[in-house]
Amino acid sequence: xxxxxxxxxxxxxxxxxxxxxxxxxxxxxxxxxxxxxxxxxxxxxxxxxxxxxxxxxxxxxxxxxxxxxxxxxxxxxxxxxxxxxxxxxxxxxxxxxxxxxxxxxxxxxxxxxxxxxxxxxxxxxxxxxxxxxxxxxxxxxxxxxxxxxxxxxxxxxxxxxxxxxxxxxxxxxxxxxxxxxxxxxxxxxxxxxxxxxxxxxxxxxxxxxxxxxxxxxxxxxxxxxxxxxxxxxxxxxxxxxxxxxxxxxxxxxxxxxxxxxxxxxxxxxxxxxxxxxxxxxxxxxxxxxxxxxxxxxxxxxxxxxxxxxxxxxxxxxxxxxxxxxxxxxxxxxxxxxxxxxxxxxxxxxxxxxxxxxxxxxxxxxxxxxxxxxxxxxxxxxxxxxxxxxxxxxxxxxxxxxxxxxxxxxxxxxxxxxxxxxxxxxxxxxxxx
Ligand code: ACO
Numbered sequence: 001x002x003x004x005x006x007x008x009x010x011x012x013x014x015x016x017x018x019x020x021x022x023x024x025x026x027x028x029x030x031x032x033x034x035x036x037x038x039x040x041x042x043x044x045x046x047x048x049x050x051x052x053x054x055x056x057x058x059x060x061x062x063x064x065x066x067x068x069x070x071x072x073x074x075x076x077x078x079x080x081x082x083x084x085x086x087x088x089x090x091x092x093x094x095x096x097x098x099x100x101x102x103x104x105x106x107x108x109x110x111x112x113x114x115x116x117x118x119x120x121x122x123x124x125x126x127x128x129x130x131x132x133x134x135x136x137x138x139x140x141x142x143x144x145x146x147x148x149x150x151x152x153x154x155x156x157x158x159x160x161x162x163x164x165x166x167x168x169x170x171x172x173x174x175x176x177x178x179x180x181x182x183x184x185x186x187x188x189x190x191x192x193x194x195x196x197x198x199x200x201x202x203x204x205x206x207x208x209x210x211x212x213x214x215x216x217x218x219x220x221x222x223x224x225x226x227x228x229x230x231x232x233x234x235x236x237x238x239x240x241x242x243x244x245x246x247x248x249x250x251x252x253x254x255x256x257x258x259x260x261x262x263x264x265x266x267x268x269x270x271x272x273x274x275x276x277x278x279x280x281x282x283x284x285x286x287x288x289x290x291x292x293x294x295x296x297x298x299x300x301x302x303x304x305x306x307x308x309x310x311x312x313x314x315x316x317x318x319x320x321x322x323x324x325x326x327x328x329x330x331x332x333x334x335x336x337x338x339x340x341x342x343x344x345x346x347x348x349x350x351x352x353x354x355x356x357x358x359x360x361x362x363x364x365x366x367x368x369x370x371x372x373x374x375x376x377x378x379x380x381x382x383x384x385x386x387x388x389x390x391x392x393x394x395x396x397x398x399x400x401x402x403x404x405x406x407x408x409x410x411x412x413x414x415x416x417x418x419x420x421x422x423x424x425x426x427x428x429x430x431x432x
Contacts, residue, residue: 006031010040026061043415049232055240056406059092059398060231067312071229072096080319085196085224085391086110089168092229092398113169114190114199117147120174124181133178133386134261138254140174145250152248154404163249164397171253171393172196175386176203182380197221200390205378216377219327220387223370226316227388229395235260239396240403244412249400256396257389266385269371272304273381276340276372279347286346294356304368305351306360316366324369328376337376344372 004021017039020032030053033044046052061070069076072091079088083097090098090106098106123143127136148166153159177187180203188203197220201213208216230236238259243252260266279289293302307314328341348364351357374384403409 004029008036008040010042015040027063043417045417049237054232054237054412055403056408057231057399057402058095059395059402060229062231062309064307064309065311067310067315069230069315076226076315077319080222080225083225085221085228085394088225088228089196089394092394093164093401109165110169110196111192111194113165114173114192116170116173116177117144119143119147121177121187124177127181129182129184132261133182133383134257134389136178136181137171137174137386137389138257138261140178141171141250141254141257144170145248145254148250149248152246154243154246154249160249160401160404164401167249167253167393167397168196172200172390173203175383175390176200178386179204179379179383182382195221197224201377215327215330219323219373219377222319222323223373223387224391226319226366226370227391229392229398234262234265235392236396236399240399241412243400243403244410246411249397252400253393253396256392260389260392261385266388268303268365269367269374269384269388270381272344272367273340273371273375275303276343279343280339286343286350289347290350290354294354302347302351302357302362304364304371305357306362307365310363310365311361313363314365317364317368320366320369320373321364324373324376327373335376337372340375341372344368 004023005018006021007016007018009016017035019035022030022032024030036042036044044052059072061073062068071079071088072095074083074091074097079091083091086107087098087103089110090103120140120143123140124136127139144166148163151159173190176190176199180187188206190199191202194202195217198213198217201208201217201220205213205216232240235256239252239256242255243249263271275289279286289300289302292298292300293305324341324344328335328338348368351362351364356362371381371384374387375381379387
């Protein structure tokens with residue numbers, strides 16, 4: 001079969017060039033425009049990267065129209081049901097599910113890595129208790145980038161493996177310490193015999209009984225798994241771009257944390273809880289809020305509905321909805337979060353039947369339910385994005401490793417459409 005190509009004709013000069021079309025396994029094929037400037041003298045322009053593939057990747061596949069999210073080819077639904085966060089982390093990093101020996105070895109590397117330099121506690125204590133935890137988290141990662149600065153050797157597989165394990169094992173411990181700190185508690189110790197989620201729950205909620213810890217650990221493990229990767233989103237692209245300068249992986253992850261912090265990326269589940277609390281405390285019913293969201297004169301939007309990529313049900317939302325049901329049912333019926341969950345269910349029912357939401361394909365997204373589950377577990381709202389960052393660290397390091405191994409690896413350097421002044425002569429201040 002002849003190689004696929006797209007022919008572009010310059011309407012001004014009549015020059016014509018062929019651009020190769022690269023095959024993707026799934027999703028749209030991609031036009032390789034690298035020769036465009038050399039042969040026709042043009043650049044491509046795509047603010048927000050709406051139509052631009054920035055790299056070749058084998059890690060995650062999303063089909064937003066079909067509501068598909070696959071890690072290394074495995075549907076997220078199957079992984080959430082049959083796998084766990086640790087095994088999924090191995091899968092994201094290695095392109096295959098581990099056999100027993102591989103999983104044992106990975107698991108012991110991770111739990112042996114449940115160690116973070118004690119000085120990180122000093123870094124945390126420098127902050128005020130009401131500082132945003134994402135700022136504290138980013139500072140802790142910056143500290144680690146200084147600590148391990150002399151070791152940087154990104155082309156060395158052993159260095160990359162060591163940093164990968166350090167990050168996946170260490171970030172949950174840092175997160176638990178940040179939670180200890182903002183709750184005004186002493187820093188707790190990690191327990192090597194526990195899973196990543198189990199250890200986090202144990203460190204964060206040492207006062208819970210074993211059954212409560214088990215229940216919360218299972219819910220947390222699924223939340224971690226669902227958030228582990230989401231292909232080339234803003235924070236992952238940041239980690240890639242930052243890492244492409246061959247900086248420390250700890251510094252690149254700190255950059256990813258800063259990007260994830262923003263309300264249009266990682267902060268939406270906080271907004272969902274605020275909205276549900278507002279509805280709970282108001283004398284208006286759910287229908288009133290649905291009408292507000294539909295009113296074009298009103299800026300109010302139903303938080304947790306709609307997604308830039310998913311124009312069908314977000315597959316993660318379905319899974320987390322089940323977890324929310326299961327988790328809240330097992331909790332005491334007097335749990336203060338029950339009314340919030342009931343409001344969420346009512347909102348969802350209305351929205352899924354309403355022509356406004358149906359015609360715009362506005363379905364509940366993962367944030368719609370994750371906030372409720374995190375709240376029920378006892379995580380303070382300001383920590384929700386930290387939980388997201390903890391889980392996404394796996395995806396970030398998987399992409400960082402993949403980028404360095406890529407034969408096309410080079411520093412990322414976007415171009416621009418310059419619309420500023422042409423050459424201008426300097427005027428003395430008296431003449432301006
Ligand atoms: N409530 C009411 N109407 C909405 C909502 C909503 N939550 N979301 C979109 N719409 C409407 C828009 O007003 C627009 O209507 P129109 O066609 O009549 O003008 C139409 O649906 C399309 O909306 P866009 O803003 O163009 O969709 P886009 O894909 O750009 O936005 C976004 C997606 C930002 C997620 C949006 O749906 C939203 O603001 N949702 C609420 C916030 C939220 O939940 N964010 C979390 C995203 S998930 C994540 O980051 C992990």
